[in-house]
Amino acid sequence: MTSTQVADTSATAGSDFAELSRLIKAAGLMRRRRRYYAARIGLNLAAFGGGWVAFVFLGDSWWQLFLAAFFAMVFAQLSFIGHDAGHKQIFRSRKANDATGLVHGGLTGLSYGWWIGTHARHHANPNHEDEDPDVDIAALAFSKAQSSRKRGFLRWMAKYQAFLFFPLLLLEGLNLHVSSVKAVWRKDVRRHKLESALLIAHLAAYLAAVFIVLSPLTGIIFILVHQFLWGLYMGCSFAPNHKGMEMLATGHQLDFLRKQVLTSRNVRGGPLTDFALGGLNYQIEHHLFPSMARPNLKHAQVIVRDFCARHSISYAQCGWLRSYGYVLQHLHEASEPLRRPATVTA
Template sequence: MAKLVRESGLHRRRYGYYWTRLIGTTIAFGLVWTGIVLVGNSWWQLLLAGALAVVLAQLAFLGHDSSHRQIFRSRAWNDWTGRVLANVFVGLSHMWWTTKHNAHHAAPNQETRDPDISPGVIAFTPTIVASRHGWRRWFTRRQGWFFFPLLPLEGLNLHVASVRTVLGTKPVVHRGVEAPVLLTRLAVNVAVLLVLLPPSIAAAFLAVQLGLFGVLLGGAFAPNHKGMPIVPAGTEIDFLRRQVLMSRNIRSNVAVDFFMGGLNRQIEHHLFPSMPRPNLRRVQPLVREFCSTLGVPYAEVGFFRSYGIVIGYLNDVEHRARDPFGCPVAAQLGR
């Protein structure tokens, strides 16, 4: 399949698509801030806070694409585009995000290797569930119902994790650039709001913007792997099954493509991470046919169904993590 995809030209850069997105989203960012200045002391600012969250999420998706070398042929151009988008516009550490996300791609849903299922507020594996007692055990058995109420906190969590990384003791590539730029961006953002708005409206603005930003990003990433098989730490699986069996696609439409930043074609993205986002739609039939030929289950569900799976899984991790989609998947993992 890899040879067929290479010959199809689907790895070619899509400069027109990405330049349009980069310029258009940057203009939208400027227009929202212009609106904030013009509207002034008014609770209508909360609508602009929501608009800003949407724009920042789109910039974050573009940063994700640049981290995967999807936008430019040049490694340096991709890296610096991602660094500017993340640190200057979105307020996240590019290096923190890239390191974490690359580890996820290398071993999706594998215990001790995938940081996205590591211990946290939510328990994603039976091992983590078994380690919890008392009120934490009570919470874990109902955590699916808390998933959406917790999503608004994800925006704040991303900023905190970024700051801790650039100020921490572990080595960080380009820390000399990322630390001052990231910290300045976060401080200026708050300062400008306090200068332009009364403290009450400024606080509400930040709450809405951070909350919706967390929902948009967390909601785009969660349905792609949560509820798919959990791989034991020492298990070895070939590349195709490692990427396909642990990933789930969300059926596409214009709204889903926009709000999920193209991540709804997660299987194709994991198989071809450097493929430009708009080409994933074109490679999807090839991947589906190839998986069917080999008898590899290809998971694709509707948008709302995907969240139903996630909530059900989180409420019963102990049992559903063992065999969430029936015996064919378990058999594939066993082999």
């Protein structure tokens, strides 16, 4: 698996996953959905452009904070398209998908190449303590073993992480920007010159628009509200997918099918949930078939859920709010050793 493309994981001819793949392909669910994506991208870009027109029209006003919240939602929707492009869900050609991802990365101020490399590692080993970057976060501990390794202020944060989790998500947008800049600066991405130009152009255009239209104080608060809410939205979209599910360690014996299903959780809901979470609410199906177009995931769910039932594979699904309950419960349990009273030896 390369650092520039999130790829599907192939299965052996006689495996359970190969059998499931044949069912999915026979149902036509691996076909591209170009009209869907054309409409989705068009609507996102219209909302993005329309938001900035409204921004200029409103001028230096505190009403701009409502637009900051609107842009948080738009940035998340643009990021979901970048995610789909990285998984080669939109086009068959890698170049076309990468071009789409780079454009959307430029619009949101993220490095597409950095995200692809990190996300590929996550998909290869979800919830693996040593190999999944999504469970290697300095401020959080996702297992008791991780919590025992925390020191200093990070140990204190891990101790109360269930209470700090949502406040920390407010910083996720800033973290994504900083990680993008670091990766491009270190030349860890293949198109580092292009991505450097895109990040600089985004930052210059964003700051110019904000501080030409708004006073310094209003502009700073606008940026904080926008970035905090965008980070919260992104974190709330990704957090329910794996947190609180089975954690894996080196030497586990799970095959590809079970590794992906047992470490993932779906979020129950209808069209509104599908829109709000960008299709990530079908996390099990997405992890099994990363290149499946977003609108096909809900149809694949019927097949995958039935297949798991027939093969006695636990299939996790719950409501949106309940999923956050599981996340907080898991974080609280993982940090439990840090809250034990210190024992005094004679």
